[in-house]
């Protein structure tokens with residue numbers, strides 16, 4: 001039944017495509033900030049509508065240089081990089097897609113910069129192609145499924161006149177998005193097994209010499225952890241040193257919420273909850289050798305999360321915490337030196353622990 005339905009829709013889509021041989025409209029999706037959270041959802045949506053999604057390349061030196069020259073000085077480093085990605089795409093697309101996403105939770109919100117960014121860009125660069133900037137906020141405006149349908153249709157009619165095609169694109173993109181999330185988050189059971197050294201997540205890690213590799217929790221915003229240039233290749237350096245990594249993006253939501261319930265205030269920045277919750281979990285359970293927190297220079301939520309993490313870490317010093325603040329002036333060599341010192345510290349601690357166990 002399900003297949004019949006989707007084949008009917010596909011055939012109706014096919015007929016309308018034959019009538020319309022025009023070049024597909026190009027939607028530019030800057031590879032920065034919320035791209036890393038929502039690229040599956042929106043890429044599938046626009047492509048199923050028949051648009052061509054053009055994503056800017058991975059951040060590189062050219063993009064960074066343009067970003068630093070064009071973005072307001074007071075912006076955080078991640079927002080500055082967004083400017084470079086936008087300017088890279090500027091002459092290559094018919095539309096920009098810059099969602100003004102505030103919240104998908106009753107009380108918690110994401111960074112206010114996500115809401116203002118599209119308007120800021122439009123006012124600084126009036127010659128940009130039209131920006132598609134749907135607004136969604138459950139916390140502030142009580143948005144829910146109806147709002148999502150409205151967004152889907154208001155965007156969809158720019159690319160097709162076929163309402164069934166819009167509905168089909170909407171449903172398909174949400175299914176893919178859910179699948180992506182299911183693959184990204186690990187279950188509580190998986191986490192427990194990983195903590196008992198039953199397996200490793202990263203295929204690059206060798207476990208053949210009989211010793212367990214160092215385990216590090218890498219915490220930070222998804223657009224930092226997953227942007228190799230912005231994070232100064234930290235992930236690659238750790239993997240090259242045979243360090244097993246778990247990221248704050250992977251931790252089960254239940255684990256994060258359990259940690260957040262212990263705070264005597266509500267950490268209402270949605271993504272900062274993931275970061276702080278991961279730090280708290282590993283400080284409490286002591287199931288990693290160290291925690292590496294990537295902080296974005298001049299980020300408001302990170303300044304709160306970073307301070308809280310540092311205080312919690314002072315109370316429990318069994319798991320070392322290294323906080324690295326990243327901005328356009330940070331260098332790979334400087335980070336490498338700090339990372340090496342951190343790994344040396346971890347190694348010394350492990351040796352002390354092992355010798356204590358032998359003595360017992």
Ligand code: SF4
Nearest residue numbers: 076078111296299300
């Ligand atoms: S959360 Fe921080 S790093 Fe992210 S956009 Fe906001 S200020 Fe910048």
